[in-house]
Amino acid sequence: MTAMKDPFRLTIVHPCVGRRVGMKKYIRTWLMEPLAPALLAALVPEEVEVSFYDDRLEPIPFGTRTDLVAISVETYTARRAYQIATEYRRRGVPVVMGGFHATLCPDEVMQHAESIVVGEAEELFPQVVDDYRHRTPKRRYESLGRPQLGVKPRRSIYEGKAYLPIRLVEYSRGCRFKCDFCAVQSFFSATHTHQPIGQVLSEIESTRDRRTLYFFIDDNICSDLDAAKELFRALIPLRIRWVSQSSINVAFDDEAMQLLKASGCQCLLIGIESLRPDALAGMNKSFNLMRGGPEIALSNLRKFGIRVYGTFMFGYDHDSDSSFKQSIEFATQQEMFIAAFNHVTPFPGTPLYRRLKFEGRLLFDAWWNDPGYSYNMVPFQPASCSPEELSQNCVRARRQFYSIPSIIKRAIGKANRADLLMLARYFIINAMHRSDVSGRNGLPLGDAAWKGPFLPIQMQKQSLSGYSMPIA
Numbered sequence: 001m002t003a004m005k006d007p008f009r010l011t012i013v014h015p016c017v018g019r020r021v022g023m024k025k026y027i028r029t030w031l032m033e034p035l036a037p038a039l040l041a042a043l044v045p046e047e048v049e050v051s052f053y054d055d056r057l058e059p060i061p062f063g064t065r066t067d068l069v070a071i072s073v074e075t076y077t078a079r080r081a082y083q084i085a086t087e088y089r090r091r092g093v094p095v096v097m098g099g100f101h102a103t104l105c106p107d108e109v110m111q112h113a114e115s116i117v118v119g120e121a122e123e124l125f126p127q128v129v130d131d132y133r134h135r136t137p138k139r140r141y142e143s144l145g146r147p148q149l150g151v152k153p154r155r156s157i158y159e160g161k162a163y164l165p166i167r168l169v170e171y172s173r174g175c176r177f178k179c180d181f182c183a184v185q186s187f188f189s190a191t192h193t194h195q196p197i198g199q200v201l202s203e204i205e206s207t208r209d210r211r212t213l214y215f216f217i218d219d220n221i222c223s224d225l226d227a228a229k230e231l232f233r234a235l236i237p238l239r240i241r242w243v244s245q246s247s248i249n250v251a252f253d254d255e256a257m258q259l260l261k262a263s264g265c266q267c268l269l270i271g272i273e274s275l276r277p278d279a280l281a282g283m284n285k286s287f288n289l290m291r292g293g294p295e296i297a298l299s300n301l302r303k304f305g306i307r308v309y310g311t312f313m314f315g316y317d318h319d320s321d322s323s324f325k326q327s328i329e330f331a332t333q334q335e336m337f338i339a340a341f342n343h344v345t346p347f348p349g350t351p352l353y354r355r356l357k358f359e360g361r362l363l364f365d366a367w368w369n370d371p372g373y374s375y376n377m378v379p380f381q382p383a384s385c386s387p388e389e390l391s392q393n394c395v396r397a398r399r400q401f402y403s404i405p406s407i408i409k410r411a412i413g414k415a416n417r418a419d420l421l422m423l424a425r426y427f428i429i430n431a432m433h434r435s436d437v438s439g440r441n442g443l444p445l446g447d448a449a450w451k452g453p454f455l456p457i458q459m460q461k462q463s464l465s466g467y468s469m470p471i472a
């Protein structure tokens with residue numbers, strides 16, 4: 001009898017942003033399903049045995065046998081990703097990394113993985129797995145263009161994990177705007193693609209129940225407004241509730257607003273960023289002032305019953321203490337469902353990062369990988385205050401906005417109270433954000449209990465074909 005060959009084992013890991021020593025529960029607002037691992041799992045042949053571990057929810061069993069580990073890396077999760085990679089590589093297991101950070105900082109990421117994927121994974125990851133199965137891996141896999149979207153995520157990997165009751169769906173990627181702080185436009189070169197609408201509808205149909213709230217995780221669902229309208233029309237018969245992210249221009253298109261309402265849109269994340277024209281000009285986002293600006297836009301959204309998650313950003317050169325007061329008052333008066341008050345963060349690969357580096361204002365060579373950096377620290381020198389003052393003002397703004405009086409005042413807004421289910425969610429979500437103001441502040445990047453050092457790659461002169469692990 002011929003012995004059966006062991007299946008190839010792939011382990012996919014989703015790293016957390018960071019963890020304090022002794023931390024028992026993770027930050028609740030950050031516990032949505034991660035879509036990238038489900039997409040990677042869907043790209044491999046059925047005969048490949050796939051395991052998935054979410055570092056936010058469960059310990060990673062580093063000693064469990066596996067043939068390859070795949071990690072999608074974001075800038076905020078890079079340090080933890082390198083810790084995880086080191087643990088596997090110490091045990092002789094090769095690691096492949098992809099995602100935003102691998103594309104924006106390929107030379108850095110390549111020091112912590114046997115292989116990296118630069119660009120989108122659809123056309124590359126099947127080749128990665130096949131090469132490792134045949135022991136002929138490459139150091140670098142790079143896409144030459146935008147792939148055709150339409151892979152159905154393998155959601156079975158989520159089973160048994162305590163995620164928030166929000167279903168993540170993707171229609172499009174990228175954004176045509178070129179905001180200077182945005183890593184999305186750097187990653188996608190200010191282009192926008194979307195998958196066939198029929199594929200989106202099929203995925204929703206296969207996961208639908210009347211209580212499900214869908215989150216289209218598109219970077220800007222209205223970047224191509226004509227295509228977005230076609231999606232909204234197609235969603236109407238499904239009678240679902242959904243939320244997403246959009247640029248402000250959608251508020252001035254009445255047809256789009258009517259379709260948003262009819263299709264079940266409950267809330268849009270709108271990047272207000274600043275109420276100061278000079279700050280918006282500095283971030284290449286003056287289009288936010290179109291047709292009367294945010295006040296008129298938000299009035300239009302409320303008229304159609306669309307709630308708003310507004311985001312504000314502080315730390316541009318023209319900002320002052322009054323910028324915070326003005327933004328908090330505006331967000332409260334505009335009855336925002338929720339809001340974010342963040343300092344600007346210079347992500348690698350963005351025009352903002354290059355400018356601050358050129359001006360000598362960066363306080364860390366790579367803040368995302370510095371053991372002295374923690375969440376909510378300002379990694380650059382602002383023009384009008386100290387980094388500590390900017391950070392503290394952001395925390396104060398969040399506490400004020402998520403105070404009990406503010407939550408109650410905004411709850412009585414017509415759009416927020418128009419639907420009893422969404423009103424219940426309003427109180428739950430605001431309570432979670434209120435709690436997380438302290439939970440996120442000062443969170444270390446990476447696991448604070450982890451003992452290093454990293455195990456960096458030291459490539460041998462010969463090619464990777466026929467490698468014996470570990471390559472270090």
